[in-house]
Amino acid sequence: MTDQFAADKAARELAGEEGGFPTQEQAPPGLTTEMTPVPDHGEESWVGRGRLEGLKALVTGGDSGIGRAVAIAYAREGADVAINYLPEEQSDAEDTKQWIEKAGRKAVLLPADLRDEQDARGVVDDAASQLGGLDILVNNAGFQWARRDGGLQGLKTEEMDRVFKTNLYALFWVSQQALKYLKDGSSVINVSSIQAYDPSENLIDYASTKAAINNFTVNLANEVGGKGIRVNAVAPGPIWTPLQPATKAGESMPAFGGDTALGRAGQPSELAGAFVFLASPAEASYVSGTVIGVTGGKPVF
Numbered sequence: 001m002t003d004q005f006a007a008d009k010a011a012r013e014l015a016g017e018e019g020g021f022p023t024q025e026q027a028p029p030g031l032t033t034e035m036t037p038v039p040d041h042g043e044e045s046w047v048g049r050g051r052l053e054g055l056k057a058l059v060t061g062g063d064s065g066i067g068r069a070v071a072i073a074y075a076r077e078g079a080d081v082a083i084n085y086l087p088e089e090q091s092d093a094e095d096t097k098q099w100i101e102k103a104g105r106k107a108v109l110l111p112a113d114l115r116d117e118q119d120a121r122g123v124v125d126d127a128a129s130q131l132g133g134l135d136i137l138v139n140n141a142g143f144q145w146a147r148r149d150g151g152l153q154g155l156k157t158e159e160m161d162r163v164f165k166t167n168l169y170a171l172f173w174v175s176q177q178a179l180k181y182l183k184d185g186s187s188v189i190n191v192s193s194i195q196a197y198d199p200s201e202n203l204i205d206y207a208s209t210k211a212a213i214n215n216f217t218v219n220l221a222n223e224v225g226g227k228g229i230r231v232n233a234v235a236p237g238p239i240w241t242p243l244q245p246a247t248k249a250g251e252s253m254p255a256f257g258g259d260t261a262l263g264r265a266g267q268p269s270e271l272a273g274a275f276v277f278l279a280s281p282a283e284a285s286y287v288s289g290t291v292i293g294v295t296g297g298k299p300v301f
C-alpha cells in the first residue's frame with residue numbers, strides 16, 4: 001500500500017466511512033484521472049531488473065488499471081510495449097505511453113474496439129509490425145456490468161453480448177492471430193478473476209467468461225507447448241481500477257475489497273509481479289497451463 005493510499009484510507013476511517021474507497025461512479029469504460037484516490041500502477045515503486053530485456057509485448061486494455069501496471073513493469077524490465085484500448089480512453093493511453101517511454105522503451109498505441117473481429121486481428125498485426133515481432137501477449141481487456149437488479153432474471157442480451165464479445169470472442173481472435181508471431185520462448189498471459197471460483201450473482205455472465213478463460217488457458221497451453229510457447233493466467237481479486245466505479249453501484253465502493261483475508265482491495269501495482277514472472281522466459285520456463293491468484297487471500301481452487 002502506498003503512503004498516500006494509506007493516508008487516504010485513514011482519513012476516510014476517521015470520517016466514519018467503511019475504510020474502502022469514497023462513494024463514486026463513472027460511465028464505462030471509466031478514466032483513471034476521475035478516480036478518488038487515483039490507483040497506484042507502480043509509477044514510483046517498480047524497479048526493473050532486465051528480466052524481459054529485448055522482448056516485445058502486446059497488452060490489451062493497457063491504458064489503465066492492471067494493464068497499465070503491467071505495461072510500466074514490462075517496460076522497466078526491458079520490453080517494448082504496444083497497448084490496445086478503446087478510443088475514448090486516449091488520455092489514459094497517453095499517460096501509459098509516457099511511462100513506457102520514460103523507461104527508455106518503445107511504446108505503440110493501438111486504439112480499437114476488440115469486439116470487432118477485423119479490428120481485433122488488426123491490433124495484433126499492427127503490434128507485431130510496429131514492434132518488429134511479438135514475444136508476449138497479455139489478454140487483459142475485459143468488461144463486466146454489475147446488475148443492480150440481481151442475477152440471471154435481470155440479464156439482458158445486449159449486456160451478455162458486450163461481456164462475452166469483450167472477454168471471450170476478442171480473446172479467441174487476438175490469441176489466434178498472435179500465434180502467427182509467437183515462437184519458442186514466447187508466452188500468453190490471460191486475465192481471469194476470482195469470479196471464476198467464487199461467482200457473484202449479479203455478475204453471472206462475467207463470472208462465466210472468466211471460468212471459460214481458465215479452461216481456454218489449459219487447452220491452449222497443451223496445443224502450443226510443443227512449440228515452446230507457454231500459456232498461463234492471472235486471477236485478480238478486488239483491485240482498485242476504473243472498471244470498478246464504472247460498472248458497479250457507487251455506494252458499493254466503501255466496502256470494496258473489505259471481504260478479503262488482507263481486509264482491503266489491491267492496487268494494480270500489486271499485480272505486476274505475477275505478470276513479469278509469467279512472461280519471463282528464464283524464471284517461468286517450466287510454468288504453463290496454470291492460474292496464479294493475486295486475490296488478497298481469496299482461494300483460487
Ligand code: NAD
Pocket residue numbers: 029030060061062063064065066067084085086089112113114115139140141142143166191192193194195235236237238239240241242243244
Ligand atoms: P480497467 O478498466 O483499467 O481495464 C479494462 C480495460 O479493458 C479498459 O481499460 C479497456 O481499455 C479494455 N476494454 C474494455 N472493453 C474493450 C473493448 N471492447 N475493446 C478494447 N478494449 C476494451 O480495469 P482492470 O480492472 O484493470 O481490468 C483489467 C482486467 O482485469 C479485466 O480483464 C478484468 O476483468 C480483470 N479483473 C479485474 C478485477 C478488478 O477488481 N479490478 C478483478 C478480477 C479481474
Ligand code: MG
Pocket residue numbers: 029030031063064065085089092242
Ligand atoms: Mg481504461
